[in-house]
Amino acid sequence: GQSLEQPSEVTAVEGAIVQINCTYQTSGFYGLSWYQQHDGGAPTFLSYNALDGLEETGRFSSFLSRSDSYGYLLLQELQMKDSASYFCAVRDQENNDMRFGAGTRLTVKP
Amino acid sequence: EADIYQTPRYLVIGTGKKITLECSQTMGHDKMYWYQQDPGMELHLIHYSYGVNSTEKGDLSSESTVSRIRTEHFPLTLESARPSHTSQYLCASSEEGGRWWNSPLHFGNGTRLTVT
Numbered sequence: 510g511q512s513l514e515q516p517s518e519v520t521a522v523e524g525a526i527v528q529i530n531c532t533y534q535t536s537g538f539y540g541l542s543w544y545q546q547h548d549g550g551a552p553t554f555l556s557y558n559a560l561d562g563l564e565e566t567g568r569f570s571s572f573l574s575r576s577d578s579y580g581y582l583l584l585q586e587l588q589m590k591d592s593a594s595y596f597c598a599v600r601d602q603e604n605n606d607m608r609f610g611a612g613t614r615l616t617v618k619p
Numbered sequence: 620e621a622d623i624y625q626t627p628r629y630l631v632i633g634t635g636k637k638i639t640l641e642c643s644q645t646m647g648h649d650k651m652y653w654y655q656q657d658p659g660m661e662l663h664l665i666h667y668s669y670g671v672n673s674t675e676k677g678d679l680s681s682e683s684t685v686s687r688i689r690t691e692h693f694p695l696t697l698e699s700a701r702p703s704h705t706s707q708y709l710c711a712s713s714e715e716g717g718r719w720w721n722s723p724l725h726f727g728n729g730t731r732l733t734v735t
Contacts, residue, residue, distance in 0.1 A: 542723065551709060552662070554723035596662070598724075606677065607652065607713075607724055611661040 513597055513610035520616045521587055529582045529613045531597035538599040541573050541580040546612070547593045555582070555595075584615070592617045622646060625710050625727035632700055633735055640695045640730045642710030649715040651693040652724065655679055656707045665708075668693055669715070700734045707731050 512534040521527040531541065540559040544552040558564050558573035558580060570583040584591055594612040601608055623644040632638055644651070649670040654662040664677030666685040674685050682704070684696050693712075697704055711724040 544724075551726035551728050552711075552724070553726070557723065594659070606664055606667050606675070607711075608664065609654075609662040612659070614659065 513599065513608065515595075515597055515610045515613045517611065518614045518616070520618065522618050523587055523589060525587050526583065526585050527587060527615065529584075529595050529597075529615070531580045531582070531610055533578050533580075533597075533599060533610075535578075535599060535601070537602035539602060540600065541571070542598045542600075542607075543569075543571050543582045544596045544598060544609070545593050546596065552596060587617045589617050589619070591615060623710060623712055623725050623727040625708075625730050627730060628728065629731045629733075631733045631735065634699075634701055636700050638697050638700055638732070640697075640708050640710075640732070642693045642695070642727060643691050644693075644712045644725070644727075645691060646712060646714070646725065647690060648712035648725070649690065650713045650722075651687065652711040652713075653677075653683075653685060653693070653695050654709040654711065656709055656729075658707070662709065666695065700732075702734045704734050705732060 515531045542557045543555040545555050546552040556571040558571050563572045568585045573580040594614050596609045596612045598609045626641045652667045653665040656662045663679050665679045667675050668687040707729045709729045710727045713724050714722040
């Protein structure tokens with residue numbers, strides 16, 4: 510089975526950099542994904558790490574270390590519109606289904 | 620761009636009623652999912668499907684059923700609605716060909732269900 514842990518809330522100011530961590534316990538998974546969800550909206554895919562290291566997509570970067578069972582999402586040059594919940598997720602190797610963490614609510618203040 | 624549709628968007632229904640939440644996608648994706656999410660909380664997997672005539676149970680499946688007769692359609696049925704079913708229900712799909720393991724999920728906008 511899978512167990513993912515991430516902080517429940519993070520607050521930062523506009524223009525700052527914030528890192529959202531995700532630690533996991535898993536019997537086997539294909540990779541770590543990140544999704545963004547605004548209040549009342551649907552989750553949308555942000556990034557995916559299949560291998561250890563850093564993946565960069567514009568202002569967002571994601572990192573994975575399989576040896577440490579740890580990953581993070583890095584958001585740079587924060588904007589007010591980045592206020593949302595961020596979920597890490599893994600695709601289980603046994604069932605091929607997608608399991609999500611409890612989500613981190615990011616609040617960006619002026 | 621992802622095209623996955625859920626209806627109704629909002630539903631208020633009395634206890635004991637049978638309801639079906641509709642989900643359709645036009646991307647030809649084989650894999651489809653149903654998740655339940657309370658406001659500000661994590662997503663719980665209810666059911667998923669690998670393709671036509673395939674249905675699998677997730678963590679919260681005991682009080683609902685799904686069917687997959689057509690690739691594009693994956694309805695969720697609650698036989699007897701209860702107040703504990705009040706929640707948001709999210710349908711998603713993903714591509715299963717090629718490098719399916721890193722294929723992202725595309726979500727619908729959800730159905731907000733209230734059982735009175």
